[in-house]
Amino acid sequence: MWRRVASLSSFLSSYSTSFVAQTASRLNTWESLTTRIAQQANGFIAPKEKTPFITFVLGGPGSGKGTQCIKIVETFGFTHLSAGDLLRREIDSNSADGAMILNKIKEGKIVPSQLTVKLIQKGMESSDNDKFLIDGFPRTEENRVSFEQIIGIEPNVVLFFDCPEEEMVKRLLNRNQGRVDDNLETIKTRLKVFEALSLPVINYYSQRGKLYTIRARGTEDEIFEQVRPIFTAFEACHRAVE
Ligand SMILES: Nc1ncnc2c1ncn2[C@@H]1O[C@H](COP(=O)(O)OP(=O)(O)O)[C@@H](O)[C@H]1O
Numbered sequence: 723m724w725r726r727v728a729s730l731s732s733f734l735s736s737y738s739t740s741f742v743a744q745t746a747s748r749l750n751t752w753e754s755l756t757t758r759i760a761q762q763a764n765g766f767i768a769p770k771e772k773t774p775f776i777t778f779v780l781g782g783p784g785s786g787k788g789t790q791c792i793k794i795v796e797t798f799g800f801t802h803l804s805a806g807d808l809l810r811r812e813i814d815s816n817s818a819d820g821a822m823i824l825n826k827i828k829e830g831k832i833v834p835s836q837l838t839v840k841l842i843q844k845g846m847e848s849s850d851n852d853k854f855l856i857d858g859f860p861r862t863e864e865n866r867v868s869f870e871q872i873i874g875i876e877p878n879v880v881l882f883f884d885c886p887e888e889e890m891v892k893r894l895l896n897r898n899q900g901r902v903d904d905n906l907e908t909i910k911t912r913l914k915v916f917e918a919l920s921l922p923v924i925n926y927y928s929q930r931g932k933l934y935t936i937r938a939r940g941t942e943d944e945i946f947e948q949v950r951p952i953f954t955a956f957e958a959c960h961r962a963v964e
């Protein structure tokens with residue numbers, strides 16, 4: 723379980739000659755990465771026996787969030803909750819909100835936050851895991867505040883896949899998953915929504931020192947090598963208390 727660590731800073735600094743350190747230097751210096759992670763882990767005070775470790779995975783449409791989440795799940799054992807997948811499942815299950823959700827997705831607009839947060843909540847409650855990747859959420863300040871109000875937990879880590887727009891458009895037009903929103907018209911709206919509504923959320927977490935920006939161009943493996951040291955360092959914190 724991910725729990726508060728008493729003296730992570732000293733543990734982490736003694737870890738600085740490891741393989742992890744070499745890898746981490748690609749993203750940050752190891753010292754600055756581990757200092758940040760130790761601070762965040764120290765701020766993670768478990769009020770009850772099992773408090774989940776939450777990672778928000780953000781980035782524009784087509785930036786590679788889902789692709790990298792699969793790798794994080796395989797390597798670090800997180801449970802992946804994609805807000806978009808949960809909403810699409812709701813449409814497929816003919817729920818009362820299905821038609822409204824479908825319209826929002828077709829238009830590239832954002833579904834009312836309470837609904838999305840309730841789906842995420844259900845996903846978290848039905849899992850035995852205590853490490854979650856929440857992918858494509860929060861996309862707006864309203865999403866963010868709604869999560870805080872309903873779930874009442876702050877994310878430990880926020881990943882931001884930073885990808886040039888032309889690359890995202892190219893990927894979306896080649897995604898080939900039969901999605902109703904992977905067409906040029908909807909993509910244009912989604913990019914505008916990202917800039918107007920999602921970037922402020924990213925800035926919010928940057929100011930709070932929780933943001934890890936990943937340069938999301940290159941091969942999937944190259945990008946994962948920027949992601950890996952972040953979770954490796956958190957795992958090291960976790961092992962230190964066991
Ligand atoms: N590094 C990459 N280089 C090229 N294509 C990629 C890369 N990462 C993901 N893709 C492809 O781009 C498309 C969008 O990726 P996806 O993970 O679904 O992004 P998101 O969840 O951010 O919309 C998919 O078809 C995926 O296979």
Ligand SMILES: Nc1ccn([C@@H]2O[C@H](COP(=O)(O)OP(=O)(O)O)[C@@H](O)[C@H]2O)c(=O)n1
Nearest residue numbers: 783784805806826827831832833858859861
């Ligand atoms: N937090 C969220 C996430 C997705 N969505 C809707 O679902 C669509 C698809 O989201 P997604 O996360 O699957 O999209 P990608 O960024 O993975 O391409 C979005 O364009 C929104 O219409 C939402 O309303 N609120």
Ligand SMILES: [Mg+2]
Nearest residue numbers: 787788806858
């Ligand atoms: Mg996705």
